[in-house]
Amino acid sequence: MRSIYIARRVISELIRDKRTLAMMFVAPVLIMFLMKLIFTQSATTSVTVATVGVDGNIRTALNDVKHVSVEKKSTNAAAKKALKDQKVDAIVHQTSDDHYTVTYANTDATKTTLVKAGFKAALAQVGVKQLKQTTVKLSQTVTQMATTIQKVAPQAAGNLTLPKAKQQATTKITNKYNYGNKDTGFFNKIVPILMGFFVFFFVFLISGMALLKERTTGTLDRLLATPVRRGEIVLGYMMSYGILALIQTVIIVLCTVGFMGVEITGTLAAVMTINFLLALVALAFGILMSTMAQSEFQMMQFIPIIVIPQVFFSGIVPLDSLASWVKDISYILPLTYAGNAMTQIIMYGTKLTSLGLDIGVLLLFLAVLTALNIRGMRRYRKV
Amino acid sequence: MADLLIDLNHLQKKFGKETVLKDVTLQVAKGEILGLIGPSGAGKSTVIKTALGMEVADGGQALVLDTQMPNRQLLGRIGYMAQDDALYEALSAEENLRFFGRMKGVDKTQLAEQIAHVAAVVDLTPDLKKTVSGYSGGMKRRLSLAIALLGDPELLILDEPTVGIDPALRRKIWKELHGLRDAGRGVLITTHVMDEAELVDNVALLLGGQVMAYGAPGMLEAQYNVKTIEQVFLKAEGVA
Numbered sequence: 001m002r003s004i005y006i007a008r009r010v011i012s013e014l015i016r017d018k019r020t021l022a023m024m025f026v027a028p029v030l031i032m033f034l035m036k037l038i039f040t041q042s043a044t045t046s047v048t049v050a051t052v053g054v055d056g057n058i059r060t061a062l063n064d065v066k067h068v069s070v071e072k073k074s075t076n077a078a079a080k081k082a083l084k085d086q087k088v089d090a091i092v093h094q095t096s097d098d099h100y101t102v103t104y105a106n107t108d109a110t111k112t113t114l115v116k117a118g119f120k121a122a123l124a125q126v127g128v129k130q131l132k133q134t135t136v137k138l139s140q141t142v143t144q145m146a147t148t149i150q151k152v153a154p155q156a157a158g159n160l161t162l163p164k165a166k167q168q169a170t171t172k173i174t175n176k177y178n179y180g181n182k183d184t185g186f187f188n189k190i191v192p193i194l195m196g197f198f199v200f201f202f203v204f205l206i207s208g209m210a211l212l213k214e215r216t217t218g219t220l221d222r223l224l225a226t227p228v229r230r231g232e233i234v235l236g237y238m239m240s241y242g243i244l245a246l247i248q249t250v251i252i253v254l255c256t257v258g259f260m261g262v263e264i265t266g267t268l269a270a271v272m273t274i275n276f277l278l279a280l281v282a283l284a285f286g287i288l289m290s291t292m293a294q295s296e297f298q299m300m301q302f303i304p305i306i307v308i309p310q311v312f313f314s315g316i317v318p319l320d321s322l323a324s325w326v327k328d329i330s331y332i333l334p335l336t337y338a339g340n341a342m343t344q345i346i347m348y349g350t351k352l353t354s355l356g357l358d359i360g361v362l363l364l365f366l367a368v369l370t371a372l373n374i375r376g377m378r379r380y381r382k383v
Numbered sequence: 384m385a386d387l388l389i390d391l392n393h394l395q396k397k398f399g400k401e402t403v404l405k406d407v408t409l410q411v412a413k414g415e416i417l418g419l420i421g422p423s424g425a426g427k428s429t430v431i432k433t434a435l436g437m438e439v440a441d442g443g444q445a446l447v448l449d450t451q452m453p454n455r456q457l458l459g460r461i462g463y464m465a466q467d468d469a470l471y472e473a474l475s476a477e478e479n480l481r482f483f484g485r486m487k488g489v490d491k492t493q494l495a496e497q498i499a500h501v502a503a504v505v506d507l508t509p510d511l512k513k514t515v516s517g518y519s520g521g522m523k524r525r526l527s528l529a530i531a532l533l534g535d536p537e538l539l540i541l542d543e544p545t546v547g548i549d550p551a552l553r554r555k556i557w558k559e560l561h562g563l564r565d566a567g568r569g570v571l572i573t574t575h576v577m578d579e580a581e582l583v584d585n586v587a588l589l590l591g592g593q594v595m596a597y598g599a600p601g602m603l604e605a606q607y608n609v610k611t612i613e614q615v616f617l618k619a620e621g622v623a
Binding site: 002005006009012013016017217218219221222223224225226227228229380381382383 | 461
């Protein structure tokens with residue numbers, strides 16, 4: 001009963017703190033919007049390649065590759081000068097019949113990759129064309145031979161049927177996307193993790209500071225001088241910040257889905273459940289950390305230690321390729337499980353019931369941290 | 384014995400290696416105001432914290448309202464006011480009172496009436512709707528006292544309640560405290576203001592974790608052969 005009043009009080013205090021509210025609700029949307037702008041921009045990189053003594057066919061083929069344009073240079077020196085002046089991004093120099101030297105500016109990895117892939121494609125295309133020509137010549141020879149055979153030995157030719165030259169059909173690829181569409185990029189991949197991160201970050205920080213403030217102003221002592229249970233205080237905080245996290249999630253989801261076109265395959269309720277759970281873990285974490293801080297500034301010092309590493313290990317950077325001990329670190333961070341669950345829900349539409357492990361681990365985090373908090377408050381009152 | 388609200392017997396308390404309370408014995412009876420005086424670091428706050436159950440004594444016995452402390456349920460019958468104002472500055476005075484009233488377990492039907500009453504006692508009735516952050520230092524102190532008075536507690540534990548309060552209001556607060564005493568309540572009060580020590584029924588002079596002098600102000604003055612409690616204090620400290 002008392003915890004409801006505590007929750008109500010925490011919320012009414014927060015509502016009057018307009019700046020903090022704005023930070024919780026507007027800042028995540030703003031950051032996500034900026035990230036969308038930045039991460040969707042990189043898809044349209046284009047490069048210019050200088051060619052020196054390259055066969056015309058290959059040059060045309062290279063020029064036809066998307067986002068690649070070709071400039072013909074007469075000498076290697078002229079090409080090098082263009083590269084130095086940043087007019088071109090790479091030089092293709094044919095030194096002999098089957099040898100090419102490619103020089104990359106290599107100041108932008110995406111451009112280098114684009115040139116590499118484009119040049120390979122051009123070579124393959126020219127190769128296929130030559131092969132085709134050879135095939136055509138070969139089939140002509142066969143036809144001629146068949147005619148000759150017919151003239152020489154008509155009986156033998158009876159069961160010799162010639163394959164009719166089929167109209168060469170151009171191979172067409174139809175792309176289907178399991179999630180999103182052709183514009184789905186890095187941004188979409190990190191949206192679920194970012195969503196969890198914002199909830200974690202803000203709830204961790206604000207709740208930690210709120211309890212710290214209660215301690216330093218003496219209101220916690222006064223609260224503990226009433227018959228309130230220690231657990232009721234922790235529960236009251238959980239309810240209020242849980243509600244806040246729900247509102248934050250709704251706003252983030254509506255903005256990402258509405259304005260940024262991110263698709264959520266699973267149900268919104270599932271996303272909310274995970275975020276609510278994560279908020280409670282963040283809250284318990286924040287309260288625990290606040291007992292170790294003497295001031296708001298010391299609370300801020302937990303950001304690089306507690307909050308930022310979670311971002312790195314939560315799946316924004318693919319962990320599959322990392323050393324196993326690095327991967328192991330991610331198993332002790334709550335955001336890893338929340339991020340994984342969110343990714344499953346948003347990208348694959350996984351139901352909550354199939355996410356038992358993630359939810360279980362988050363609940364375990366919550367139970368342990370809450371118990372530690374209730375126990376930790378014994379420092380301020382012995383019963 | 385039944386008339387004793389606070390009964391501390393040979394209380395000892397250590398923080399690490401440092402002994403804060405060596406041997407403290409004091410009582411507050413119904414209808415008594417006990418003034419706890421002593422220099423900073425003498426252990427006044429520790430006595431209060433032990434009486435409230437925030438700390439557990441290492442030795443001796445702390446009985447409050449006939450119950451061994453610490454005891455959570457008992458806290459609803461005690462009014463406590465700390466040295467800090469300990470208020471939620473973003474909330475109005477009324478919201479602060481209502482919140483702490485609920486925490487103390489004041490009956491719902493009586494809460495509004497209680498708030499009106501304690502606000503009148505500390506002269507804050509016209510300012511109840513104002514946000515506490517706009518309050519002056521004295522007003523905060525008064526609100527803090529009003530919160531301690533909520534729920535009509537049998538025992539009041541007040542830590543420096545009159546710091547930063549102007550003389551007229553201080554007199555009013557003392558009048559109220561005397562009124563409470565006459566109504567059979569007990570008050571344990573710490574103070575630095577020596578002339579306030581003349582207003583209490585009994586004085587306990589705490590020095591180095593021990594009660595150096597204990598008794599009615601007039602009796603102590605006679606015992607030390609001085610005219611004021613301030614001189615008793617100085618004499619006991621060995622300064623004069």
